[in-house]
Amino acid sequence: MEPVKILFTGTVSSGKSTLINALAGHRVCEAQNEICTAGISRVYNEVLDGCRRQADQRLRLKMRSFEKDLICFVDTPGVDSSRHAEHGEITRGALRTENAPIVVYVLNADGQLGVDATASHLKYVKEHLRGRSIIFALNKIDKYNPAVDSVERSISSLSRELEDLGFRDPVICPLSAITGLWCKLAATHRRMTSYETRRLEDMRDLFENEIILKDAYEPYFPYKPRKNAKHKNLLYQCGLTGLELFIKKTISDLGRSTV
Ligand SMILES: Nc1nc2c(ncn2[C@@H]2O[C@H](COP(=O)(O)OP(=O)(O)OP(=O)(O)O)[C@@H](O)[C@H]2O)c(=O)[nH]1
Numbered sequence: 001m002e003p004v005k006i007l008f009t010g011t012v013s014s015g016k017s018t019l020i021n022a023l024a025g026h027r028v029c030e031a032q033n034e035i036c037t038a039g040i041s042r043v044y045n046e047v048l049d050g051c052r053r054q055a056d057q058r059l060r061l062k063m064r065s066f067e068k069d070l071i072c073f074v075d076t077p078g079v080d081s082s083r084h085a086e087h088g089e090i091t092r093g094a095l096r097t098e099n100a101p102i103v104v105y106v107l108n109a110d111g112q113l114g115v116d117a118t119a120s121h122l123k124y125v126k127e128h129l130r131g132r133s134i135i136f137a138l139n140k141i142d143k144y145n146p147a148v149d150s151v152e153r154s155i156s157s158l159s160r161e162l163e164d165l166g167f168r169d170p171v172i173c174p175l176s177a178i179t180g181l182w183c184k185l186a187a188t189h190r191r192m193t194s195y196e197t198r199r200l201e202d203m204r205d206l207f208e209n210e211i212i213l214k215d216a217y218e219p220y221f222p223y224k225p226r227k228n229a230k231h232k233n234l235l236y237q238c239g240l241t242g243l244e245l246f247i248k249k250t251i252s253d254l255g256r257s258t259v
């Protein structure tokens with residue numbers, strides 16, 4: 001059976017590659033604060049030859065969160081680079097030609113909502129969606145200042161903007177991809193810098209006490225924090241588990257799931 005392709009798109013540095021790494025539970029796609037992804041890469045969830053990158057950028061990994069579905073994450077470059085106009089072309093080409101029934105649109109909650117580049121790419125995606133499913137990932141929620149920013153307000157205004165563009169009942173997943181990635185790396189005893197370990201503990205405090213995302217997910221996927229499950233709890237609290245469950249539900253709605 002062919003894997004279900006899930007294509008990730010969005011503006012530069014919104015966190016597409018970090019989110020794929022978080023879902024995969026491995027550092028596979030390069031992610032950094034400068035324009036980073038320059039071409040299309042594909043990550044498959046199979047075990048093959050100890051996870052080595054293939055010449056054609058194919059990579060197969062064991063992904064604990066997606067053990068039952070044969071999937072392929074497609075990473076694309078950010079579309080609004082002024083220095084690399086070709087990046088936008090590559091991504092728009094992938095949206096037209098990749099046979100991906102699911103698109104994850106990654107938005108940077110910290111400063112990219114309502115800006116022109118986001119609106120014009122959203123319009124492009126809408127025009128080329130052709131019946132495919134789309135999930136919106138509202139990333140970098142950890143950058144919110146709980147004293148002034150409101151996740152609920154951001155979701156409602158984004159939802160209005162998306163409805164105006166023609167997306168009906170959009171699924172919006174607020175999350176912190178970086179927290180999800182660090183949490184999975186810690187849970188599987190992978191190498192982390194002391195900066196990452198320290199920041200992970202800050203994130204734990206933030207998502208336990210100050211930025212509460214459960215309202216966005218509880219109606220669909222209720223979860224009660226459990227004792228002695230600190231990584232599992234944080235994966236839910238930072239929104240990654242909710243996004244994974246929406247992705248799995250979408251795969252299952254396609255009639256492709258073995259779950
Ligand atoms: N605070 C915070 N930073 C994040 C999060 N996700 C990603 N980042 C950071 O944002 C920067 C860009 O992340 P990438 O994953 O490279 O973003 P991208 O969308 O793939 O970027 P391009 O491929 O260049 O378009 C990196 O420094 C990440 O560490 C998040 O949830 N919270």
Ligand SMILES: [Mg+2]
Binds near residue numbers: 018030037078
């Ligand atoms: Mg990238």
